[in-house]
Amino acid sequence: MDQIRLEVSYDGTAYGGFQIQKNAPTIQGELEKALAVIYKEPLRITGAGRTDAGVHARGQVAHYAPPFAIPAPRLPAALNVLLPDDIVVLKAAAAGPDFHACYDARRKIYRYTLDRAHYPQVMRRRFAYHFPGAFDRPLVEEAARMLRGTHNFQAFRAAGSAVRSTVRTLYRVHLESLPQEQMLQFTFEGDGFLYRMVRMLVGSLLRVSRGRLQPEAVAAALVGECPQAAGPTAPPQGLCLEKVIY
Amino acid sequence: MDQIRLEVSYDGTAYGGFQIQKNAPTIQGELEKALAVIYKEPLRITGAGRTDAGVHARGQVAHYAPPFAIPAPRLPAALNVLLPDDIVVLKAAAAGPDFHACYDARRKIYRYTLDRAHYPQVMRRRFAYHFPGAFDRPLVEEAARMLRGTHNFQAFRAAGSAVRSTVRTLYRVHLESLPQEQMLQFTFEGDGFLYRMVRMLVGSLLRVSRGRLQPEAVAAALVGECPQAAGPTAPPQGLCLEKVIY
Numbered sequence: 441m442d443q444i445r446l447e448v449s450y451d452g453t454a455y456g457g458f459q460i461q462k463n464a465p466t467i468q469g470e471l472e473k474a475l476a477v478i479y480k481e482p483l484r485i486t487g488a489g490r491t492d493a494g495v496h497a498r499g500q501v502a503h504y505a506p507p508f509a510i511p512a513p514r515l516p517a518a519l520n521v522l523l524p525d526d527i528v529v530l531k532a533a534a535a536g537p538d539f540h541a542c543y544d545a546r547r548k549i550y551r552y553t554l555d556r557a558h559y560p561q562v563m564r565r566r567f568a569y570h571f572p573g574a575f576d577r578p579l580v581e582e583a584a585r586m587l588r589g590t591h592n593f594q595a596f597r598a599a600g601s602a603v604r605s606t607v608r609t610l611y612r613v614h615l616e617s618l619p620q621e622q623m624l625q626f627t628f629e630g631d632g633f634l635y636r637m638v639r640m641l642v643g644s645l646l647r648v649s650r651g652r653l654q655p656e657a658v659a660a661a662l663v664g665e666c667p668q669a670a671g672p673t674a675p676p677q678g679l680c681l682e683k684v685i686y
Numbered sequence: 687m688d689q690i691r692l693e694v695s696y697d698g699t700a701y702g703g704f705q706i707q708k709n710a711p712t713i714q715g716e717l718e719k720a721l722a723v724i725y726k727e728p729l730r731i732t733g734a735g736r737t738d739a740g741v742h743a744r745g746q747v748a749h750y751a752p753p754f755a756i757p758a759p760r761l762p763a764a765l766n767v768l769l770p771d772d773i774v775v776l777k778a779a780a781a782g783p784d785f786h787a788c789y790d791a792r793r794k795i796y797r798y799t800l801d802r803a804h805y806p807q808v809m810r811r812r813f814a815y816h817f818p819g820a821f822d823r824p825l826v827e828e829a830a831r832m833l834r835g836t837h838n839f840q841a842f843r844a845a846g847s848a849v850r851s852t853v854r855t856l857y858r859v860h861l862e863s864l865p866q867e868q869m870l871q872f873t874f875e876g877d878g879f880l881y882r883m884v885r886m887l888v889g890s891l892l893r894v895s896r897g898r899l900q901p902e903a904v905a906a907a908l909v910g911e912c913p914q915a916a917g918p919t920a921p922p923q924g925l926c927l928e929k930v931i932y
Contacts, residue, residue, distance in 0.1 A: 451808045496809065520805060527810050549879050559766060562774050563699045563742065 442503070444512060445535035447518075447603040448472070448500045451526040452491060453566050453618070458500065459490045465489070467527060468541060471502065472521035478515075479507050488684040489548060492636070494676030496567060499530075499549075499683040503541040542667035547611065547685040549626045551637045552678045557622040569678035573604070575624070575649045583648045584626075586611040587641060591662040595670035596644075598636035608632050615642075626683075642674040687751070690758060691781035692717070692765075694746045695708050697772040698737060699812050701924070703810065704735075704738045713737070713773060717748065720768035734787040734930040735794060738882070740922030745776075745795075745929040749787040778881060782872040783894075793857065793931040796884045798924045803868040814869060815924035820911035821862070821870070821895045829894045829901035830859040830872075841916035842890075854878050859887075872875045888920040892919060 448471065456464025460472070468485060476481045488501040510518075515532035524528070553563050555568035587610055594606040612629035624637070626645065628638050644661070647653035653669055660666035694717065702710025703864075706718070714731060759780035769775065789916040801807050802821070803815040831858055839915045840852040858875035874884050874893065890907070893899035899915055906912035 448810050451811075499808075516805060525806070525811060526808055528805050530805055559762060559776055561776050562695050562772055563744075563813050564699075618925070621843060 442504050442534040443503050443537060443539050444534060445533050446485070446504075446515070446529055447531035448502060449498050449528050449530055449653050450500070451494045451566060452494050454526060455493065457491060457493045458487050458497075459497070460683045464493070467497075468499070468502075470523055470527050471519075474519050474543050475504065478510070478518055481507055483507070486541050486586060488545045489633070489681055491679075491681055492676055493632060495679045495681070496677075500563070500681050501545070502539045503535055503539055503685045511529065512532040541684070544686050545632075545672070545684050547629055547631055548681065549683040549685070550633065551680045552626040552638060552642045552674065553680070554624040554678060555622065556624055561622065564623070566677055567680070567685065569675050571646065574651070576651055577649070579651070579655060580645050580649045581615055582645045583658045584615055584656055585638070585643055586659040586662070593634055593637055593666065594664070595661040595667040596637045596640040597634035598633060598640065598673065603634065606634060608637070610636065624641065636673050639673045639676070639679060640671040642678070643671040644669055646674060687755065688780040688782060689749050689751050689785050690761065691779050691787065691852055692731075692748045692750075692761070693777040694748060695744045695774050695776055696742060696746070697812060698740050698742045700772060701738045701739065702716060702827050703737060704733050704743075710739070714748075716769055716773050717765075721750065722763050723768050724756070724764055724909040729753070732787050734791045734928055735879070737925075737927055738922055741824070741925045741927070742923075743927040746927050747787045747791070747930045749781055753914060757797055779832070785932070790932050791878075791930050793877055794873055794879060794927065795931070796879065797926045797928050797930040798872040798874070798884060798920065799867065799926070800870040807868065810867075810869070811829045812923055813926065815921050817892065820897070822897055824896070825897070825901060826891050826895045829904045830903040832862055832901055832908070833859045838872055838910065839880055839883055839908070840874055840910070841913040842883045842886040843880035844919065845884065846881060847882065850920055852880060854880065854883070885920045885922070885925060886917040888924070889918040890916055892920060911918055
């Protein structure tokens with residue numbers, strides 16, 4: 441039978457992350473609870489990426505094997521009634537018996553948003569990291585250019601993840617300003633991301649923005665030198681999984 | 687001695703409104719608590735407008751008489767450390783001994799935001815009213831034009847406020863679409879607003895948008911006929927006090 445592929449958005453503020461765990465509510469846990477009501481039996485879902493505690497998503501993807509067929513177009517409305525209002529299913533579609541939300545993902549797009557106003561903008565505080573003051577944009581863009589391409593991102597990885605290879609390709613590392621909103625936004629598009637990699641990349645770029653780290657040091661971290669140029673891990677609220685591309 | 691004039695922004699979701707009350711936390715209450723820490727004695731503040739429970743502000747104004755002088759530019763940072771993170775003081779300035787935040791206000795600008803996406807946009811859910819589906823924009827703009835000018839807004843006023851006159855002037859009633867965000871935004875600029883007036887105006891305009899009310903009925907409500915054309919009161923989360931003009 442076809443599997444179901446869900447596209448999910450969420451405000452991660454109140455959650456311990458996407459992946460189910462014992463000590464905190466999770467996105468996966470809430471989705472599985474709602475699906476269990478609909479299918480009247482427990483189900484397991486698999487997400488495209490395990491967003492951390494406090495990280496958001498506009499286009500997370502998850503799949504599951506349904507015990508019986510329900511027309512996919514009916515699922516979002518049915519699930520959204522059952523889900524808390526900080527999790528919204530945007531789309532459901534039949535996905536073929538072999539689809540895997542994580543293994544089949546070809547690219548992911550993450551965004552990291554900085555609130556550049558002098559005092560925090562209250563209405564954006566859950567979705568942006570307040571980072572006012574000096575910001576050497578040309579220097580940051582120079583460092584961003586060095587991150588593009590295929591590199592060994594070993595230094596930009598937090599402990600706690602076992603992966604075979606730490607080589608990843610970044611197709612896009614882009615900095616955009618939203619002047620009306622007093623926001624700056626990083627976009628990262630890559631074939632995959634290591635544990636905390638985006639937040640550590642942002643951490644390095646923010647040090648560059650203050651003149652505390654040279655772009656060359658970031659480049660050195662990519663070839664196994666100067667690992668101390670990687671990080672620190674930027675706070676979770678600025679990060680959002682925008683899209684997963686298959 | 688000079689009074690102090692504060693410019694304040696807040697996410698009203700967690701509050702019973704601006705004005706202090708017994709059974710719920712309020713913006714006024716939180717501001718007075720923070721000021722009491724700074725001045726080491728209780729203070730009373732007066733706001734330009736009493737936003738309701740769940741209503742937000744980007745530019746609320748309040749004044750108070752300080753027991754002793756503290757340089758105004760130092761106040762925002764000092765207050766923001768003490769305030770919860772859903773209230774931010776943007777500015778403080780000396781305001782002259784006779785300044786009154788409410789009586790001296792010449793105009794106020796309110797915005798009401800509609801989320802027009804099919805499913806609610808999670809990251810905007812606290813600051814927009816989810817109103818998908820049919821929307822007859824030309825008809826709404828016709829009704830909006832009729833609201834402009836000086837009228838008796840008696841029908842667009844909820845019980846519970848005692849005012850001498852219910853005549854107000856609306857200088858601007860404007861509908862703007864933010865297509866990238868899938869939002870529609872009403873702007874109301876007037877010399878003053880009655881209790882729940884903006885939300886009742888929006889309630890009428892939303893009925894017009896669905897073809898359930900004719901623009902002429904809205905106009906009739908302004909001349910004492912057809913009071914049932916006023917309202918219902920639109921939900922609070924879409925409303926934001928943008929600016930107070932002196």
